[in-house]
Amino acid sequence: MTFSLVARCPDTGMFGVAISSSSPAVAARCAYVRAGVGAVSSQNVTDPTLGPRALDLMQGGMSAEEAVAEIRETAPFIEYRQVLAVDARGGTAIHSGPNSLGLWTEARATDVASGGNLLANEGVPQAIVDGYLGAAGHIGDRLIAALRAGLAAGGEAGPVHSAGMLIVDDVAWPVADLRCDWTEDCPVEAVATAWEVYKPQLRAYVQRALDPREAPSYGVPGDE
Template sequence: MTFSIVGRCAETGQLGVAISSSSIAVGARCPWLRAGVGAVASQNITLPALGPLILDELAGGLTAQEAVDRALARNGYSQYRQVAVVDTHGHTAIFSGSHALGIHNALAGEQCVAAGNLLASAGVIEAMVAAFEHSGGCLASRLMSALQAGQQAGGEAGAVHSAALSVVDDLTWPIVDLRVDWAEENPIGELEKLWLAYQPQLQDYLTRALDPTQAPSYGVPGDE
């Protein structure tokens, strides 16, 4: 019911997740990121707690695979979970339990991991990794390219209805955190529209937060 790409930019150190699902509000449960630590997609029969637990273990010094193994062991029912992780150094870990739904696959690439379940084919995940590795631009754009490649390769076996894109840099909050919680059709296309609208404003919002004296005006009442 979900396919995702977790990636790191080797140039900037940014970490991010792009994800889509047939379920509502996938962005509320599945992507977890922490600047300077790692990024996690926790999916299939989702346990949201796995994301923060894995990030805590990474912050404590465990490798990506050790962090996944320890978090799964602590919570049980690992056979129902699917997890993809990239740490702040670009090291990866993947796990797909024996009860992962339908056609499922998970694959690590260069500075990325893609994973999915209830897929149209296992090749969806391979297409996502290839797109991430060969696309240009900033991390968010590369993640979106990978998500779109997964959709074009067949995506889920059924329709998807939600999508999300999140990126962290060196701040305590995400510099990109965009969600389509429900769309009858093409939530990935709607997410792409959000990203294209937000991208030229991204730096302005960082400036507003970090140095209000240099904040650009948006021309609304009271905004001078």
Template sequence: MTFSIVGRCPETGQLGIAISSSSIAVGARCPWVRAGVGAVATQNVTLPALGPRILDLLEHEQIDPAAALDRVLGASEWSEYRQVTVIDAQGRTAFFSGKEALGTYHAVAGKQCVAAGNMLAGVEVIEAMLPAFEQASGTLADRLLAGMHAAIAAGGEAGPVHSVALKIVGDVSWPIVDLRVDWADHDPIGQLDGLWQAYRPQMRDYLTRASNPTAAPSYGVPGNE
């Protein structure tokens, strides 16, 4: 039902997630990011609470992702139904796939990235994501989306993908990218890529609006936020 990639940009320190699902609105439940702390993808019969719990441990107890993941899963009922990936602000990674994960499932870590999925067309779907991310140029968003396109090219999910999300944090406390396609019958990953291409040239302007409204450009839309 899901495949995802979490990653870090070593140049900017940005942390982010790209994730897709055959279910509606995957972006509302599964990607969790916190600036300067880490990123967590919670999937496969999702328990959204796992994301904030792991991020809290990374931030406040400063333990590594594997220890944080073990502690949270150990204290949680039904952990064998969960699939979780984690990356922290140092680029350290961890992942877990419970024995009750759906269909063909797989998870693997690469260089400052982790990819995972369930109900896959095959394990090669996840294997394709890492080199696509690692070898892609451009921003973290570009590289995460490259991983998603590679997954689709390698077969994607066993069923159709309907929703997808891209969430990234940088130097501010809120996500600098938070884009979603909550339901689409055709090519939601392509639609998300289109959203990113539209948002990309405006992203810096929205950050300027937050830090110094007098310096921010206007796009001429009444009530524009």
């Protein structure tokens, strides 16, 4: 009930996950990133323990391929899961269990991997990968472009209702964590709109955490 991508920006070292689903609040259960380590999406009859575990394995020295292989060998009910990972060198890996729902496919390249289930057609993940690689600018812009490309290629077999985008940079917390947990409209466009508002303020929110003395005002009442 989901399509997603994990990605690395080779210029900045930033990692991101972007995801959409017919299920509610998909990003809350499926998207995981860690600064300097990688990004993981754990989806399809979701086991939320797999994302942090894959990141732990990569932080311990494994590549994305090795981490996903370890999870494939040791995680329970792995035949029901999809796990996508990208590591600090841009290596990518995907596990799609044979019990993944409906039509499921995957695609990957250096710095980006995409997978989905209950898809409208087999070309959706490749369209997402191509959308990411063909876009320019901030990793957030490229993640949104990739999700839009997946929708344009057919997306899920039915309508999607939630979406999210999670980005990490060089601090210990996500520098962007944007979600639409449920809508009857397009959740991808809801997240895209949130990104357009958030993007100009992203660095200032980091600065406010690191040293609020240097943080700019944004003109809200009382903030002068």
